[in-house]
Amino acid sequence: MKVILVGASGHLGTEIDKLLSPDHEIVGVGASSGDVQCDYTDVGSVRAMFAQVGTFDALVCVVGRDSTFKPFGELADDDYRYGFERKFLSQLRLLTLGQEYVRDQGSFTLTSGFLSHYPNPSSIATGPLNSAVDTLASNVAPLLPRGIRINVVSPAPVVELGQEGKGVVTAAQAASFYAEAVLGDMTGEVLRPWGGLPTPPSSDCGYHGSTLGTES
Numbered sequence: 001m002k003v004i005l006v007g008a009s010g011h012l013g014t015e016i017d018k019l020l021s022p023d024h025e026i027v028g029v030g031a032s033s034g035d036v037q038c039d040y041t042d043v044g045s046v047r048a049m050f051a052q053v054g055t056f057d058a059l060v061c062v063v064g065r066d067s068t069f070k071p072f073g074e075l076a077d078d079d080y081r082y083g084f085e086r087k088f089l090s091q092l093r094l095l096t097l098g099q100e101y102v103r104d105q106g107s108f109t110l111t112s113g114f115l116s117h118y119p120n121p122s123s124i125a126t127g128p129l130n131s132a133v134d135t136l137a138s139n140v141a142p143l144l145p146r147g148i149r150i151n152v153v154s155p156a157p158v159v160e161l162g163q164e165g166k167g168v169v170t171a172a173q174a175a176s177f178y179a180e181a182v183l184g185d186m187t188g189e190v191l192r193p194w195g196g197l198p199t200p201p202s203s204d205c206g207y208h209g210s211t212l213g214t215e216s
């Protein structure tokens, strides 16, 4: 399988690379590192990356530095805009522009995070955007052609080996959920390595009966 790993040099990216590279061809992408350089916030840069890499079977996005942490009272428009542009819009862009290059039955795996459900006083420009990414997967999954799949991994905070426990995970633990999303056959799902913390039911924001096509 040819796997584009956007954010390959990061905490999560490094472990996903380790896990998948023995059996799959990994194309590592970073803003300034990797096999191919691409700024995922820039449409032209993303188009050029896909044109350079060509057809692929799976894309995983684990780009860091993608949101702002400040007390709620200090957050301003630009802080929310920063996170929206990266966490939501740039990940969505990888899907919209990548569809042309992904093979039949290929997949996209995006990243959110458990701050959607376990907020702290400085996470308000992050957690709600994680929820948006989760919802994107379940809403768009039924609309993708050619058996293309989309899933999200929502990690808990990543800690060093030996420090894992309730509500925290190692990068290797989180990486195994990305591998599951790439190698499995699920779509529209949010996989949650939350270190044993309670998780919401899966697929709780997909289409329900006749709501498809309505405007509410």
Ligand SMILES: NC(=O)c1ccc[n+]([C@@H]2O[C@H](COP(=O)([O-])OP(=O)(O)OC[C@H]3O[C@@H](n4cnc5c(N)ncnc54)[C@H](OP(=O)(O)O)[C@@H]3O)[C@@H](O)[C@H]2O)c1
Pocket: 006, 007, 008, 009, 010, 011, 012, 013, 029, 030, 031, 032, 033, 034, 038, 039, 040, 041, 062, 063, 064, 065, 066, 111, 112, 113, 114, 154, 155, 156, 157, 158, 159
């Ligand atoms: N780490 C955690 O505790 C944790 C917990 C929950 C969720 N998450 C989420 O998981 C994701 C990855 O986290 P991480 O800790 O692995 O991040 P990280 O270590 O900071 O990842 C950095 C990677 O992102 C790439 N990158 C940064 N800006 C980019 C851009 N504009 N375009 C393309 N690539 C860019 C970097 O490339 P260069 O090195 O070339 O700049 C590098 O490969 C984030 O969405 C984060 O919110 C992380």
